[in-house]
Amino acid sequence: MTTTQPADAPTTDTGPASDRIVDGLRRQILTGARAPGTRILQEDLAREFNASRLPVRDALRRLEGEGLVRLVANTGAWVESLSVHECTEAYLIRERLEPLLLSLSAPHLDDAVVDRLADLATRMQGADLETFLRLDREFHLLSYSGGAAPSIEEIVRRLWNSTQPYRRAYAVLVGVADSPATHAEHTLLVEALRRRDPQDAAHVLELHIRRTRVELARHPDVFDTD
Amino acid sequence: MTTTQPADAPTTDTGPASDRIVDGLRRQILTGARAPGTRILQEDLAREFNASRLPVRDALRRLEGEGLVRLVANTGAWVESLSVHECTEAYLIRERLEPLLLSLSAPHLDDAVVDRLADLATRMQGADLETFLRLDREFHLLSYSGGAAPSIEEIVRRLWNSTQPYRRAYAVLVGVADSPATHAEHTLLVEALRRRDPQDAAHVLELHIRRTRVELARHPDVFDTD
DNA sequence: TAAGGCGTGATTGGATACATTCACAAGACC
DNA sequence: GGTCTTGTGAATGTATCCAATCACGCCTTA
Structure with missing residues (x-):
């Protein structure tokens, strides 16, 4: 053969x-x-x-x-041009997969990475939208870089890529970026990682993504229908 | 432009x-x-x-x-030749996404589809492994065909395709196919769909996939390491 | 005898040229 | 005046040919 x-x-x-x-x-x-x-x-x-x-x-x-x-x-x-529905789907998937991915990745993150995550979380506060989006992406994808689940990581990365170009959602995301809740969740997430508590980190992340999804769903008008 | x-x-x-x-x-x-x-x-x-x-x-x-x-x-x-780890990952993803997909699809399934699902569930019992796998695939993918979440459906279909060729897992799956629990879960799933109870159906499905995943994880030796 | 370098063959990657298909628009017919 | 038809043009799909790359086996050498 x-x-x-x-x-x-x-x-x-x-x-x-x-x-x-x-x-x-x-x-x-x-x-x-x-x-x-x-x-x-x-x-x-x-x-x-x-x-x-x-x-x-x-x-x-x-x-x-x-x-x-x-x-x-x-x-x-x-x-590719996502519809409102497809964008919602992407967030639903992320809400299920990213907590799982984080819980698998967390045990493999060394202190240097956690420090870097803490730094990113700090720099996100008060940043303009473009900077926030860039750092937020780097923050979350870095937290998944433990290498424990490459298949899941790839799916998640594709979802980030698919939704990233949709600048129409920025009108909503600017509220997310300014929200104290967002930065509080980032802080909680970093602390859970520092405590080596993957389950807690995953739980915080699930709430984090759900909150953003709900926020987007409240403003379907940011998507044109052309 | x-x-x-x-x-x-x-x-x-x-x-x-x-x-x-x-x-x-x-x-x-x-x-x-x-x-x-x-x-x-x-x-x-x-x-x-x-x-x-x-x-x-x-x-x-x-x-x-x-x-x-x-x-x-x-x-x-x-x-493509999946490693043990990648196969495990696939089941972890399915465990998270398929219940969600089913809960979204269920409200759009008409009675004719539910009847067809019931028929498939019946024919699966006592079938040989090849037939069981074919009907099981048709059963689950049909239950997702409500068209409510095409993006999730596509990811799930790819996962089914990726894992299907791995005949080495058949040694384990033959046990799954013979298990009374498997057929009981299929029956429960159909009944939940007939009752129009997407949440219950999703719950049954989650247990269904988890049981198969755990069963596979117990026999890592079915995968060669060549 | 074993390890390293080199040459050959097979296979993939890319460029040019041609065939096919689809979209758009102008024209004819009703 | 509206709708269907048809023709033109541009863009994609395909075939053939040539170049670059890699795997394998042989030979050399310590």
Whole structure:
């Protein structure tokens, strides 16, 4: 049987070829340089990255898998544009998976990471919205970096990526960023991690995400229906 | 701005082109015709489906996104082979997401679907392992077909697909298939759906999945470490 | 004899050129 | 005047060919 396994361990991918395009386009989408709903032309991308349309297609397929691009056969590619419902779903999933992920990751976080988390939590307070969102993302994803559950971590990362470009939600999130509850929860979370209490940390996180989800659900008007 | 949305609703994909390869290869992996860990040669696939290597590459990229294929740059493609840990993770995720998905789907299931579920639950009893696994999959995925949470449904479907090819777990699952508890839980689930009690159905389902997960965790030896 | 380097072959990655499909719009018919 | 039809154009899908890369086996050497 042709079961020759790759060299040693077939770790993720680490493609040295057209990954330049994947990374670049992902960055453009996450930073908002390409807004949700805008069309992506293969030829434009090819020119932009000095490549042919072939690696571009590979890149689009991969980003489709990540939920950042929507491909329609024989028609074209668009930057993924979540509906209100899909955004709600994302938060429902996060509410279930992230506490689990944190409880699995927590035992593997050393003191240096916890210190870094504490620092991030402090710097978030009083920051402007853009800074808050950047630090908040770094804070939570760092807390999941224990490496105990890579599959869950990947799903969670995709959910963060999917919802991040939706600047329309900023009108609501600015309230979340200013809320004392948000920063209190971050503090509680760090302290639970310092106490090596994964269950408590997970519980705080569940409340944290639920509160944000409910806040978003209260203002469905921030989403246009175009 | 070039924001021209696709025709009407950019529903999923419905690609009329090389999707033949995606469907065919997915089927081969799910049915076990291609075992986990075996290599996939682009040229072989191209010959098999009477196409060039180019649509084959697209297909592999897409199935990589579905978690059924592992691509290593400049090296090749393999049928995804889950580790013990990844399999455990999959069940942990299912334990959290499927009850949620069921509680959202349940209100949208009409009587005909519930009848079909009851029929499937009955036919599962005393069936051989292959039949049980097929009916069990159909049973659970049908119970999620309310269409209330397509994003969650897609994640769950991928998890089912990822774990399905792992015939090594069959030694354990045969015990699950024979267990009276399994069929009792299926019955309870159908009755909860008939009563229109999504919360109860979700609760039963959570116990159902947890029991299977624990059973698998008790026999880590069914997984080789090659 | 065992370990390291090198060459060969096979396989994947990419570029160009052509075929196919779809969207949009202008025109004809009712 | 509205609706259906049809034609044009642009963008995607595919095939073939060439280049780059990696795995495997052989040879050399300590």
